[in-house]
Amino acid sequence: QVQLVESGGGLVQPGGSLRLSCAASGSIFSMYVMGWYRQAPGKQRELVAAITSGGSTNYADSVKGRFTISRDNAKNTVALQMNSLKPEDTAVYYCNGRTKLANSWGQGTQVTVSS
Numbered sequence: 001q002v003q004l005v006e007s008g009g010g011l012v013q014p015g016g017s018l019r020l021s022c023a024a025s026g027s028i029f030s031m032y033v034m035g036w037y038r039q040a041p042g043k044q045r046e047l048v049a050a051i052t053s054g055g056s057t058n059y060a061d062s063v064k065g066r067f068t069i070s071r072d073n074a075k076n077t078v079a080l081q082m083n084s085l086k087p088e089d090t091a092v093y094y095c096n097g098r099t100k101l102a103n104s105w106g107q108g109t110q111v112t113v114s115s
Contacts, residue, residue, distance in 0.1 A: 014114075032099065
């Protein structure tokens with residue numbers, strides 16, 4: 001089991017940027033895919049971005065061209081750079097990591113985009 005802890009959320013104006021970070025208590029080398037999910041009030045949790053152990057990435061259509069996911073295996077972290085933020089990006093963002101046998105989640109970090 002790996003513990004995941006998110007940080008970097010906060011309040012930002014539309015058009016601004018935030019960088020979220022997910023720190024793992026153990027090695028993320030065994031996690032073949034890691035991702036960021038988000039959940040807004042009254043809505044389903046959705047996948048925002050994912051990255052495989054090989055570095056392949058995938059993004060939700062709503063964030064393509066604005067968000068970038070990256071991972072640093074040496075530091076056991078995964079990050080989400082969010083640019084050109086919109087009010088509809090407001091949600092709690094969760095870090096996720098999946099191995100062959102387990103699925104780990106962070107506690108979430110609030111992102112609020114408002115003027």
